[in-house]
Amino acid sequence: xxxxxxxxxxxxxxxxxxxxxxxxxxxxxxxxxxxxxxxxxxxxxxxxxxxxxxxxxxxxxxxxxxxxxxxxxxxxxxxxxxxxxxxxxxxxxxxxxxxxxxxxxxxxxxx
Amino acid sequence: xxxxxxxxxxxxxxxxxxxxxxxxxxxxxxxxxxxxxxxxxxxxxxxxxxxxxxxxxxxxxxxxxxxxxxxxxxxxxxxxxxxxxxxxxxxxxxxxxxxxxxxxxxxxxxxxxxx
Numbered sequence: 001x002x003x004x005x006x007x008x009x010x011x012x013x014x015x016x017x018x019x020x021x022x023x024x025x026x027x028x029x030x031x032x033x034x035x036x037x038x039x040x041x042x043x044x045x046x047x048x049x050x051x052x053x054x055x056x057x058x059x060x061x062x063x064x065x066x067x068x069x070x071x072x073x074x075x076x077x078x079x080x081x082x083x084x085x086x087x088x089x090x091x092x093x094x095x096x097x098x099x100x101x102x103x104x105x106x107x108x109x110x111x
Numbered sequence: 112x113x114x115x116x117x118x119x120x121x122x123x124x125x126x127x128x129x130x131x132x133x134x135x136x137x138x139x140x141x142x143x144x145x146x147x148x149x150x151x152x153x154x155x156x157x158x159x160x161x162x163x164x165x166x167x168x169x170x171x172x173x174x175x176x177x178x179x180x181x182x183x184x185x186x187x188x189x190x191x192x193x194x195x196x197x198x199x200x201x202x203x204x205x206x207x208x209x210x211x212x213x214x215x216x217x218x219x220x221x222x223x224x225x226x
Contacts, residue, residue: 004153006153043114043115043217043218043219044154044201044217045216045217046214046215086153086154088153097142097144097159097161097166097167097205097213097215098144098156098159098167098169099144099146099154099156099215100156101146101153101154101155102153103151103152103153104152104153
């Protein structure tokens, strides 16, 4: 079975500071990893997926299979980055549509 | 396009009752997934429907059942409600059911409270 762990429930940084949201996973196969974000009063939405290797809103995430991690990073946090962030895993194959989410991290960026 | 819509927004039921939640997928999408999000937790996968059939199921009891209609809309039914069923129920739609990931678009959710 797969599992996603986000060790920090709350993370506070000041504007312009670097931010890293941690995500660790357990899965014996080759998973696909995602970060989802939920801004205040908005829906859950996809931020980025590891396979696309894109930088979205200045965020990047690298899949480290050795450490089974997929940490989300941004070099200079902005106030508008304040939101709930969820790391999610898809097992692939016929289970592509089934997402396993972590508990989420609330990021607060102070002015 | 309003995106994924869910009804009702809020619902209050008592233990032992049955509830039906509804979801209309984003225009052009044909696959619907349901998630349960308890307070302070991440969403937990319940099941996924494609071509009117349940294709995948998470670790939920048979009290949770669903249906998909020819227009791709879907219902989630929960029988014999327990206090622990109180949660936000999220619907997500995507296009196609294949061996590659298709982005899931989430609805606003239905908040179910069981008293």
